[in-house]
């Protein structure tokens with residue numbers, strides 16, 4: 593498994609109370625997601641201008657959220673922040689004692705989280721001769737994104753999904769190009785990822801497990817379910833929260849692969 597959770601914050605001047613509510617929803621989501629992975633916990637808090645901070649540690653979420661560094665980071669949450677990307681890791685490849693193997697993972701341009709396992713990660717790194725900072729299989733997704741930029745430094749979604757066709761395994765991921773902070777890319781492959789939307793907060797809230805979303809948002813009726821079909825890559829415009837583009841995202845699932853070998 594592994595848990596992914598986060599917030600996508602559209603342009604809005606939020607009151608202190610709203611920021612506090614959203615901060616506690618995100619913290620609760622991390623805590624609930626501990627059940628999906630206890631090897632490490634990490635977050636990316638992204639600013640509208642593309643600057644962002646990663647905090648991660650090889651501890652379960654309940655230790656992580658009590659740390660002074662997490663509390664300090666959350667207390668700096670203000671109206672300049674546009675995304676929270678969280679992850680609770682159940683490692684498949686790469687020891688959690690090496691920080692780079694834990695999520696969020698930072699490549700040259702992209703930072704993101706992944707749920708799933710890329711079975712042919714070694715072959716992909718060898719074939720493309722990509723730089724490799726850790727051992728975790730997930731790094732392959734973000735390296736593929738790095739090499740799929742157009743001349744304008746924006747992600748070419750067609751070339752990225754074209755590259756993903758060579759991937760074998762399981763995946764859903766969330767990632768952001770540090771040079772294009774107005775976009776958030778969400779790839780929903782064959783691992784679960786669920787979304788709620790709150791009109792007044794102008795916010796999406798996501799998590800791998802729908803029950804955790806309902807629980808963390810206090811089962812409030814103002815949070816509406818947003819269905820995003822699987823096997824697609826989505827580009828969201830963060831300030832407006834509009835879906836800018838979606839294209840099909842195909843790769844060889846572990847199950848299909850196992851039936852071949």
Ligand SMILES: NC(=O)CC[C@H](N)C(=O)O
Nearest residue numbers: 593594683684685707708
């Ligand atoms: N369980 C998962 O989804 C793990 C993600 C990734 N394969 C890792 O090892 O970190």
